[in-house]
Amino acid sequence: MTCAEALRVQAYFDAELAPDDAASIERHLPRCPGCRTLLAELEQTRATLKNVPQLRAPAALRANIFAALDVEEVAAAQAAPAKPTRGASIRTRPFWIGAFAGLGVSVLAAALFAFVMLPFAAGPTVDGLLTAHLQSLEPQRLVAVVSSEHHTVKPWFGGHADVSPTVADFSARGFTLVGGRADPLLGQRAAVTVYRHGKHVINVFAWSNKNTVLPEATTRNGYRLLFWRSADLAYCAVSDTTWNAMEELRGLIEAQIVAEQRVEISKGLDETE
Amino acid sequence: MSDERRRFEAQVLPHLDAAYRFARWLSSAPGHADDVVQDAMLRAFRGFGAFRGADPRAWLFAIVRNCHSTALTQQRRRASDPLPGEDEGVDFVAPDAGPEVEALRRDDQRAIDRLLAALPEPYREVLVLRELEELDYRDIATVASIPIGTVMSRLARARAALRQEWQRTLKETA
DSSP, X not given: OOOTTHHHHHHHXXXXXXXXXXXXXXXXXXXXXXXXXXXXXXXXXXXXXXXXXXOOXXXXXXXXHHHHHHHHHHHHHHXXXXXXXXXXXXXXXXXXXXXXXXXXXXXXXXXXXXXHHOGGGSOHHHHHHHHHHXXXXXXXXXXXXXXXXXXXHHHHHHHHSSOOOOOOOBGGGTBEEEEEEEEEETTEEEXXXXXXXXXXXEEEEEEEOSSXXXXXXXXXXXXXXXXXXXXXXXXXXXXXXXXXXXXXXXXXXXHHHHHHHHHHHHHHHHHHO | OOHHHHHHHHHTGGGHHHHHHHHHHHOOOHHHHHHHHHHHHHHHHHHGGGOOOSOHHHXXXXXXXXXXXXXXXXXXXXXXXXXXXXXXXXXXXXXXOOTTTXXXXXXXXXXXXXXXXXXXXXXXXXXXIIIISOOOHHHHHHHHTOOHHHHHHHHHHHXXXXXXXXXXXXXXXX
């Protein structure tokens, strides 16, 4: 036999009752064995459901969504450059202009989407770097050596990667050193320095590349790839953060490289004296 | 990046994982959930300018649910395609591996997954929103577009059904 208060006991369990009602249920419970059993069962069911794993959205889905948002944003900006909001522009124009504009947006969006999604535009390095970046975002894959100390990460590269790039923590400037790992890239073990900037992960790949031309900075599937060369190493930063942030990090790393070179040079001068 | 995009990334995108989980529970076919969530995020972005509510998560869930229904309707129109999620609960069915292969805890977890996936959708939906995503009754009512009274009665039945099935499973394995 179910008590007439059963639904209110459930609401009490779910913290949905106003204080007065909750108090009345608390008075009811000691008098009603059925409702006490119900409350225990509700707690049991909740405990059982705690075992259900918390799935996360796959990295590829996340990347596709960012790409689609990029396309949407560009399409919206092109369709209504002077209008403050999309909603306003739709209301104030005759419907057939809206219809044609809509068609234009769709065609443009489709064209841009194909452009962003198709792999024809860039060489194997962009693909390889993006794949490495996406893999690093899977659980437990981000860093092989966890440390915010460049004294720990730099020597680790010495034993695990083919190059030993400049490593420094820029927490004071908003780029926290998380650690490092080595990724296979272009037939060598590239050194990857991992930074966190706000909620964004930035992977900075470094590999030996003296002569070949590096790709232009590019956006792929919502991720930005920024290439540069410093001393005899090629670098690529990959992240879903802003271009500004990536350029800032590049500037910090380059300044660090120059500073370390100065130290090297002055050391060298000391030795020759 | 536009201001709207920034606000969207700050307020809505953090709920991507939750939206994906909800879509997976609506339909256990993994590819289907990907399509539904991608579609839902794009629609959410387009409608974000008009969003005035307090909780972007419940709002996003409602869009996910609409996209799921739309996708199902389209699939039903196509002649004899089997419905994903109704027959092929592939992901949540325990494999026929030897009895000692899986650790006990993992078995428990799979059993719960299977029982939850086997609940009829209207019950599974409210239970997932309440117990796994911890929405309150009002938000569940909004997402599922049903009155709060219906939320309460479905929730009660869903919990009772799940508990009953769970205890039967325990007896069978004991």
